[in-house]
Amino acid sequence: xKHPTGEQLSAxxxxxLPAETRASIDDHLQRCEHCRGExxxxxxxxxxxxxxxAEWSGKEKGWKVVSSQIAHSIVDLRGPQDGREGxxxxxxxxxxxxxxxxxxxxxxxxxxxxxxxVQRSQSSPGNASVEVLLxxxxxxxxxxxxxxxxxxxxxxxxxxxxxxxxLEIDRGLEALERVSRERPNDPAVIDLLERAITHRRQLLxxxxx
Amino acid sequence: MGxxxxxxxxxxxxxxxxxxxMPCPPTGADVTEAQHRNHDxxxxxxxxxxxxxxxxxxxxLSREDVDDVVQDIYLRAWERLPELRDPAAxxxxxxxxxxxxxxxxxxxxxxxxxxxxxxxxxVAVSAxxxxxxxxxxxxxxxxxxxxxxxxxxxxxxxxxHHEIAQLLxxxxxxxxxxxxxxxxxxxxxxxxxxxx
Numbered sequence: 026x027k028h029p030t031g032e033q034l035s036a037x038x039x040x041x042l043p044a045e046t047r048a049s050i051d052d053h054l055q056r057c058e059h060c061r062g063e064x065x066x067x068x069x070x071x072x073x074x075x076x077x078x079a080e081w082s083g084k085e086k087g088w089k090v091v092s093s094q095i096a097h098s099i100v101d102l103r104g105p106q107d108g109r110e111g112x113x114x115x116x117x118x119x120x121x122x123x124x125x126x127x128x129x130x131x132x133x134x135x136x137x138x139x140x141x142x143v144q145r146s147q148s149s150p151g152n153a154s155v156e157v158l159l160x161x162x163x164x165x166x167x168x169x170x171x172x173x174x175x176x177x178x179x180x181x182x183x184x185x186x187x188x189x190x191x192l193e194i195d196r197g198l199e200a201l202e203r204v205s206r207e208r209p210n211d212p213a214v215i216d217l218l219e220r221a222i223t224h225r226r227q228l229l230x231x232x233x234x
Numbered sequence: 235m236g237x238x239x240x241x242x243x244x245x246x247x248x249x250x251x252x253x254x255x256m257p258c259p260p261t262g263a264d265v266t267e268a269q270h271r272n273h274d275x276x277x278x279x280x281x282x283x284x285x286x287x288x289x290x291x292x293x294x295l296s297r298e299d300v301d302d303v304v305q306d307i308y309l310r311a312w313e314r315l316p317e318l319r320d321p322a323a324x325x326x327x328x329x330x331x332x333x334x335x336x337x338x339x340x341x342x343x344x345x346x347x348x349x350x351x352x353x354x355x356x357v358a359v360s361a362x363x364x365x366x367x368x369x370x371x372x373x374x375x376x377x378x379x380x381x382x383x384x385x386x387x388x389x390x391x392x393x394x395h396h397e398i399a400q401l402l403x404x405x406x407x408x409x410x411x412x413x414x415x416x417x418x419x420x421x422x423x424x425x426x427x428x429x430x
Contacts, residue, residue: 032414039388041395041410070420071389073370081288087301088280091308092273 028060029053038067265321268312276315280308283325287332293374293386294336303339307332329391333401340379373423377416384409385416 029037029050036042037050054061081087260282267275287307291300311328318327374382383402387393388409393401395409402409 031418032411035414035417036410066421067417070370070417070424074374074385074390077289077370077390081285083301084281084284084288087284087288087304088277090305091280091312092277094305094309095273095276095312 027053028057031063034060034063035067038064038071260324262321262324265315265318265324269316269318269321276312279311279324279328283328284308287328290329290332290386290391291336292371293390294383295339299339299343303336306339307335310335333387333391337383337401370420370424373420376423377419381412381416381419384412385420388413389417 033042033046033050037047040047042050054064260279264275264278264282268279284304288300288304291303291307295303307328311331314331318324374385377385384398387398387401388395395406395413398404398409399406404412
């Protein structure tokens with residue numbers, strides 16, 4: 026009695042044989058306990074692989090890392106990270122840049138920076154908030170620069186506006202960074218930082234393609 | 235015709251395994267909300283899928299790379315989720331994305347070698363003390379990379395040979411050969427009539 030090869034039995038298990046070969050092996054299996062045993066072993070291995078417990082003890086820790094990174098991701102430019110609903114990524118309205126809002130954003134960023142500087146003597150920053158803002162705005166600058174290089178809006182004025190917005194964000198960040206080192210944990214400064222973050226986010230929602 | 239009936243074949247469904255196999259499958263509503271950048275919704279998707287994705291990475295990568303690659307998978311999922319047109323297809327979409335990230339990681343690390351000589355693995359197998367019962371994960375880890383990849387993709391993740399061939403840039407025949415090789419080696423590594 027000619028036994029099927031191991032590869033043939035494996036293929037039989039997967040119903041991956043020509044009809045004639047399959048029928049021949051079917052007939053053989055009717056009479057061969059050894060080959061039925063081999064199939065049982067193979068099936069057991071496959072079953073174990075599929076049912077192997079998948080629980081990951083580091084899942085929560087992994088989420089903290091992912092959560093932190095998507096909060097600062099270069100592609101996460103659309104909306105708040107506090108669970109509120111943002112806008113659809115493919116909304117065609119968001120593909121068009123609002124120059125008015127961009128200009129307002131430039132002015133707003135400058136205002137925030139100015140207000141912050143005026144209140145320097147009365148405040149001390151939260152270092153953690155500043156670090157968040159710095160990192161996030163670093164991403165912003167890179168993204169704005171990228172958009173500019175791609176010329177997605179295709180006009181010199183667009184590139185100038187993007188550069189200006191980026192510059193204002195830089196200035197604001199520099200000021201925040203200086204004060205944060207001098208006066209940590211001041212509630213007024215923390216409030217300003219949060220407002221700056223919100224304002225920056227609003228700006229980014231308009232410049233994101 | 236007398237004699238015993240042939241043992242039942244392993245039943246295979248079409249394509250990938252279904253969301254119903256997960257204890258708490260992600261909902262379409264969560265997917266839609268996450269597409270709209272709802273952080274909490276994406277967290278729910280992560281919690282519903284991370285165990286399986288982590289296992290997939292564990293079986294296909296070196297131990298030291300697993301956590302970083304899993305993080306990368308979910309970052310890319312966040313980035314590309316708005317491209318998913320059918321929220322109901324999220325699980326299969328995520329699994330394909332995960333496999334692509336894993337394979338690219340391995341390519342970068344120059345680990346893929348589907349032509350690994352069999353004697354390399356045979357040495358490893360024969361070095362195992364007779365009667366040693368390896369758990370399945372360790373046994374899979376001892377497979378040569380090409381065979382391990384095909385085994386995980388076919389037997390665990392439910393890909394067909396033509397899909398595996400396309401993913402890995404190999405022929406259908408090679409995929410079948412590698413699968414047989416993996417199963418045969420696992421049989422030897424796990425060989426214990428009581429265990430099986």
